Amino acid sequence: MRTDQAGIWLYAVADRLPAFRLAGLTGIRDVPLRALDAGRLTAVASDVQLSEFGEAALRRNLEDLDWLEGVARAHHRVVEALAERAPVVPMRLATVYTSEAAVTGMLAERAADLAEALRRISSCQEWGVKTYADPRQRAQHEADAADRPAGDAPARSGVAYLQRRRRELSEQRDSRQELTDSADLVHARLCDLALDWRLHPPQAPQLTGSTVQMVLNATYLLDECQAANFAAAVAVLGQEQSCLRLDLTGPWPPYSFAEVGDGSR
């Protein structure tokens, strides 16, 4: 049985991160981190049991939301701690090797791509901006509609009903257009301050714990010296665009910009 064998879980690749800089950091299941070097590159890893992180086990465990949450948070905690120490290219969750030689072999084989990815994200931070339809604006629309007189036709007639429906539908189209236009404007302004950007799918209200719909879920790569400017711009845009609410998150390690090879747009 090979279930008690150890595997090597990768968190991130850095440009020559000496092992002493990992002192005190632990990874998944609180196992101490290891630095595996090849040339100028260091893969930061920790040992995992294949009984839990082998192929079949991973397949099963990844379907378990509580297990996934624990592992995702542990992975993120390490990547975040590393990103505070040095530029790192974060690995996607569940990159597992069975030998040190396989890890260092990969580093050597992908050295040029990894060095290029590291160069691209060096001195950079990722900041997320989630744009929601502002619920206060929606409440205002509804209040306006309720206050409005029924029009020329008698209130209970079919004509009045159709007039009211047509007006409501036209207002809904207008507010949808207004939301889209405002979100586009916010994104365009923020892109001016960013080195690069990516769009994530908007999160469902159930996921965000919010009752309002997310219009845009964007993430931006910033020169770290732009972070304060960027946060200020988000605050100003949130004030200007009254139909939107903006949530700023970060700084994130540059997960969304970790592509190698033809990844850059």
Added chain:
Amino acid sequence: MTSGNVVQPGSGAAQMYGTGGGREPANLGDILERVLDKGLVIAGDIQVNLLDIELLTIKLRLVIASLETAREVGINWWENDPWLSADAAGQSSQRELQIENRQLRRRVRELESGGQDED
């Protein structure tokens, strides 16, 4: 899992991040969309098919969201929001019209039968 390192702009975003440290744990959704959908993809020795992970991601959205929302995660997600969607509102107004129509037909039947209630 709903508390994130979220900053409400206008509540001093720049100041909060300027001070560093003491950040709240990030929102799980924000973490998962990055560690599962993004991050560098390099095939390890343990092959968890990426397609599986992508399916899992979709499944997560199904678990946490609704099927309809997940289908609409593209640019047309709002089609199902009656406030935003003329189409969705149209469907509900059609229902209203159907109900009104039924009530009117019943009323006509009542009047034609000389005021007797046939129901």
